[in-house]
Amino acid sequence: MQLELLKEKYGHNLDETLLKEIAEAGIIKTFEKDDIIIDINQTLKYIPLLLSGHVKVLREDDEGNELLIYVLEAGETCTMTLTCCMGTNKSKIRAVAEKDSTLLMIPVEKMSDWFHNNESWRNFILESYQMRFDEMLETIDNIAFMKMDERLLKYLKNKAGLHDSNTINVIHQEIAEDLHTSRVVVSRLLKQLENSKKIKLSRNKIEILDL
The missing domain is CATH 2.60.120.10 (Jelly Rolls)
Incomplete structure (x- = not known):
């Protein structure tokens, strides 16, 4: 085996x-x-x-x-x-x-x-x-060279690619730790990305709309 x-x-x-x-x-x-x-x-x-x-x-x-x-x-x-x-x-x-x-x-x-x-x-x-x-x-x-919102979206797309799915299970604190920033910043930027129709947020899940 x-x-x-x-x-x-x-x-x-x-x-x-x-x-x-x-x-x-x-x-x-x-x-x-x-x-x-x-x-x-x-x-x-x-x-x-x-x-x-x-x-x-x-x-x-x-x-x-x-x-x-x-x-x-x-x-x-x-x-x-x-x-x-x-x-x-x-x-x-x-x-x-x-x-x-x-x-x-x-x-x-x-x-x-x-x-x-x-x-x-x-x-x-x-x-x-x-x-x-x-x-x-x-x-x-x-x-x-990249702004934090660009880094965040790239991180989400990479994570989605790893899991072969446009929906990933992740909490804001985990993203903050991976990107070496604060949870408050991540939450604010995720909301901005949702408002711009690039992602859709739900509890502990993020759907990537802009793959």
């Missing part, structure tokens, strides 16, 4: 020999929505491969405020975790289950071996770095 899931989610990137090694070395772990998978300053002993669900990757400032960096989907890994594994072994991010999720946890010592000995793993890691780097640049651009 573990090998079949790996083939389904990672078979287009990784060769079959490596998939078998990963299945043998990995440990399946399941997390419910909002569970913390990896926390800041946690010692990293495993590399996560996401088999199902979504995982939010967040940074935290000195006052405990969080900022959403990117969201992992099934078939991906967290390159911020990989970077930490190659350095201090202490996590610089917090990974939280966006929805119920299943991960395969790979011992960190395997990463270096496969990187040097398996071309498909090496290419997968380098492509993952490039994807995450582009997403972090986009996050920086959003903060630096």
